[in-house]
Amino acid sequence: MIDRSAATVAAIGEHALIERLERRVGRHPAWVVRGIGDDAALVEPPRGELDVLAADSLIEDVHFRRRWTAPADIGRKALAVNLSDLAAMGATPRACLLSLGLPADLPVRDFDSLLDGLLELAEASRSPLVGGNIARSPGPLVIDVTVLGSVRRRRALRRSGARPGDELYVTGVLGGALAGLRLLERGLDRGTATAGLLACLERYERPAPRLRTGRLVGRQGCASAAIDLSDGLADGVRQLAHASGVGAILMAAAVPADPGAVEAAGLLGRSPLDLAVAGGEDYELLFAVPRRRRGAFFASVGRAGEATATRIGSLTRASGVLIEVDGEQRELVASGFEHFGGRTWI
Amino acid sequence: MIDRSAATVAAIGEHALIERLERRVGRHPAWVVRGIGDDAALVEPPRGELDVLAADSLIEDVHFRRRWTAPADIGRKALAVNLSDLAAMGATPRACLLSLGLPADLPVRDFDSLLDGLLELAEASRSPLVGGNIARSPGPLVIDVTVLGSVRRRRALRRSGARPGDELYVTGVLGGALAGLRLLERGLDRGTATAGLLACLERYERPAPRLRTGRLVGRQGCASAAIDLSDGLADGVRQLAHASGVGAILMAAAVPADPGAVEAAGLLGRSPLDLAVAGGEDYELLFAVPRRRRGAFFASVGRAGEATATRIGSLTRASGVLIEVDGEQRELVASGFEHFGGRTWI
Numbered sequence: 001m002i003d004r005s006a007a008t009v010a011a012i013g014e015h016a017l018i019e020r021l022e023r024r025v026g027r028h029p030a031w032v033v034r035g036i037g038d039d040a041a042l043v044e045p046p047r048g049e050l051d052v053l054a055a056d057s058l059i060e061d062v063h064f065r066r067r068w069t070a071p072a073d074i075g076r077k078a079l080a081v082n083l084s085d086l087a088a089m090g091a092t093p094r095a096c097l098l099s100l101g102l103p104a105d106l107p108v109r110d111f112d113s114l115l116d117g118l119l120e121l122a123e124a125s126r127s128p129l130v131g132g133n134i135a136r137s138p139g140p141l142v143i144d145v146t147v148l149g150s151v152r153r154r155r156a157l158r159r160s161g162a163r164p165g166d167e168l169y170v171t172g173v174l175g176g177a178l179a180g181l182r183l184l185e186r187g188l189d190r191g192t193a194t195a196g197l198l199a200c201l202e203r204y205e206r207p208a209p210r211l212r213t214g215r216l217v218g219r220q221g222c223a224s225a226a227i228d229l230s231d232g233l234a235d236g237v238r239q240l241a242h243a244s245g246v247g248a249i250l251m252a253a254a255v256p257a258d259p260g261a262v263e264a265a266g267l268l269g270r271s272p273l274d275l276a277v278a279g280g281e282d283y284e285l286l287f288a289v290p291r292r293r294r295g296a297f298f299a300s301v302g303r304a305g306e307a308t309a310t311r312i313g314s315l316t317r318a319s320g321v322l323i324e325v326d327g328e329q330r331e332l333v334a335s336g337f338e339h340f341g342g343r344t345w346i
Numbered sequence: 347m348i349d350r351s352a353a354t355v356a357a358i359g360e361h362a363l364i365e366r367l368e369r370r371v372g373r374h375p376a377w378v379v380r381g382i383g384d385d386a387a388l389v390e391p392p393r394g395e396l397d398v399l400a401a402d403s404l405i406e407d408v409h410f411r412r413r414w415t416a417p418a419d420i421g422r423k424a425l426a427v428n429l430s431d432l433a434a435m436g437a438t439p440r441a442c443l444l445s446l447g448l449p450a451d452l453p454v455r456d457f458d459s460l461l462d463g464l465l466e467l468a469e470a471s472r473s474p475l476v477g478g479n480i481a482r483s484p485g486p487l488v489i490d491v492t493v494l495g496s497v498r499r500r501r502a503l504r505r506s507g508a509r510p511g512d513e514l515y516v517t518g519v520l521g522g523a524l525a526g527l528r529l530l531e532r533g534l535d536r537g538t539a540t541a542g543l544l545a546c547l548e549r550y551e552r553p554a555p556r557l558r559t560g561r562l563v564g565r566q567g568c569a570s571a572a573i574d575l576s577d578g579l580a581d582g583v584r585q586l587a588h589a590s591g592v593g594a595i596l597m598a599a600a601v602p603a604d605p606g607a608v609e610a611a612g613l614l615g616r617s618p619l620d621l622a623v624a625g626g627e628d629y630e631l632l633f634a635v636p637r638r639r640r641g642a643f644f645a646s647v648g649r650a651g652e653a654t655a656t657r658i659g660s661l662t663r664a665s666g667v668l669i670e671v672d673g674e675q676r677e678l679v680a681s682g683f684e685h686f687g688g689r690t691w692i
Contacts, residue, residue, distance in 0.1 A: 033396055033499065033502075034502075034504065037505070037589070038435070038504050038505050038506075038589070039400065039430075039431040039432075039434035039435050039505070039572075039573060039574055040398045040399055040400035040431045040432060040434070040435045040437065040493075040495070041398070041399045041400070042396045042397070042398055042435070042497070042499075042502055043396060043397040043398075043399060044396055044397070044499075045391040045396075045397055047393075050379055050388045050389065050390055050391075051388070051389040051390070051391055051397060051494065052386045052387070052388055052389075053386055053387045053389060053441065053443060053476060053477055053492075053494060054385065054386035054387070054443075054477055055443040055444075055445050055477060055478045055479060055490075055492055056445070056479050057445045057447065057479060057481055057488075057490065059447050059481055059482075059483055059484070059488070060484070061484045062447075062481055062482055062483065062484060063481070084385075085385040085386045086385075086386060088385035088386070089384070089385050089386045089388070091386065095399065097399060097400075097401040097492055098401075099401050099402070099403045099445075099490045101403065101405050101408075101488060130399060131399055131400055131401060132401045133401060133402050133403060135403055135405055135408055135409070136405075136408055137405055137408065137485070137486065137488075138405070138406070138407045138408060138485060138486055139483065139484060139485015139486050140483065140484055140485050142403075142405070142447060142483075142488050142490075144401075144403065144445045144488075144490040146399075146401055146443055146492040147386075148397065148399060148494075149386070151388070153379065153388075153390075156379075156380075156388055158380065158384050159383070159384050159385070160384075226385075227385060228385055243383070243384070
């Protein structure tokens with residue numbers, strides 16, 4: 001018997017690829033009226049809720065490298081970064097679509113793994129794959145995902161809505177993903193790396209969207225604004241403050257650096273704070289919380305059980321975004337964010 | 347003053363591109379609760395209707411060439427091919443998302459034009475741009491569009507549902523787009539080309555999704571199945587018959603060849619029938635219509651005012667798809683479809 005998974009996608013052709021894809025997609029939840037196999041998918045919206053839509057792509061050699069990251073993790077991440085956008089809106093995922101641009105030399109085995117990685121997260125997050133398309137790419141592997149979610153209108157978390165005096169909270173720890181990326185660039189040997197450094201790679205390659213946290217905080221109405229940290233803390237604070245028409249001040253000492261990033265910082269010749277503030281792709285959430293909602297906020301975050309929340313600053317009446325380091329306030333610089341690739345505009 | 351539109355996208359950077367994009371997006375219709383500028387878009391579904399979702403991409407040198415086709419037409423087509431999928435479901439468009447992968451050397455002026463072309467059709471079809479992302483591409487220009495529409499559950503047109511005895515109808519005329527593509531490949535001089543040949547280029551570069559036709563036929567419940575002809579007539583008939591579990595027979599003499607394709611056929615050394623049957627990208631609609639609904643069907647198509655409908659065959663109890671040419675029936679070959687690029691799997 002021939003192992004067709006050892007061939008390239010060009011060798012087996014698009015019909016065979018589509019069959020492989022369809023075989024991998026399991027049963028749909030009840031709200032998917034029609035999934036793959038028609039001109040478009042039919043999905044039933046929950047009564048009285050809004051549709052929530054986001055699209056984000058991963059492009060080879062811009063957002064990932066095939067020689068660094070396993071295909072399953074690339075596929076998984078393409079969906080994860082989109083689910084993080086739904087989390088930041090307080091939305092519940094309902095479906096996803098996938099557009100693939102495949103280089104001719106991509107092994108079928110990698111195509112299969114990429115789908116398996118994406119579909120595993122699609123199942124875990126209840127966002128079934130309902131459509132999309134496959135085309136060949138004369139250049140990089142391109143993976144574009146669109147997610148559909150839903151949220152009650154008054155429970156949607158936006159970037160705008162925060163007020164002076166609201167407190168700023170971030171989930172989890174920061175800087176791990178950027179440390180992971182820089183370690184990959186330096187050719188870190190996974191075989192001999194410490195647990196802390198491996199955790200940085202894991203943060204970079206397998207981000208965990210904070211879906212339950214976003215949803216529960218949104219439902220309890222305890223945040224005045226929220227954004228996901230795809231482009232890093234500095235960028236997130238600036239975007240949230242700008243959209244809300246307020247200023248912000250961060251306390252550097254309060255910013256929760258990823259323990260792995262702290263360990264990596266020395267190797268990389270950078271400070272842990274620098275990694276935590278400038279580093280993108282951690283996919284944690286940033287919330288603005290009115291003081292009187294603080295208790296309800298912590299209760300929601302605790303109930304979600306995904307990550308702790310840390311208070312890192314406040315929103316201010318003054319314009320501008322400041323950071324206080326060792327008792328001195330300075331402007332948080334605009335060019336502070338770093339990650340591997342492009343920039344999302346929604 | 348510096349003409350920034352003469353620069354490349356890499357030279358002006360992503361922030362400036364996003365600003366240019368945001369400036370171009372106009373006011374949203376009332377159902378868009380939140381468009382560009384947050385982690386995700388919020389769109390209100392019409393009460394009691396299903397969400398309809400499709401995604402399709404255009405990749406440079408696979409689906410288009412920059413030296414052949416104006417940027418505005420490329421942007422417009424990226425949305426048009428998706429709207430055609432909504433038309434085939436009988437759905438009404440509500441919003442679109444755009445993911446762009448931009449080569450560094452793309453002139454800003456082309457970026458602007460591409461958006462202008464897409465946004466013009468977005469406005470005309472009432473499918474406002476509500477989100478997406480911009481990234482750089484180390485290779486081809488990649489334009490991936492997702493559309494959201496809505497349809498009443500019982501009015502959705504599917505590929506399945508046709509029965510033996512139902513009649514097959516196609517809108518408009520066929521083969522023009524393939525003729526246009528082949529003429530472009532041969533370096534047709536637009537300056538000296540006849541009106542018929544220019545019409546072929548127009549069919550290829552500026553397809554017109556049959557949105558009103560699909561919607562009205564769907565609403566009147568006069569088709570048992572439908573599909574859009576993105577991959578050509580032969581492929582469309584086969585897909586519809588397969589999904590419905592029936593066979594089909596086409597009458598070659600009834601297939602409405604595009605007059606431009608008839609004129610081009612000689613130049614291209616092919617028969618007009620061949621172009622009309624094998625050619626993809628005409629983006630006409632194929633309907634299966636129960637005999638007793640024929641009158642209502644023609645009334646709906648006429649009211650839509652987009653294109654006439656022509657009866658080209660019937661669905662049969664026997665399996666397989668046949669075509670009758672000069673009184674002889676033969677199998678419609680599977681490899682019959684041709685277009686520039688990849689293949690859609692939804």
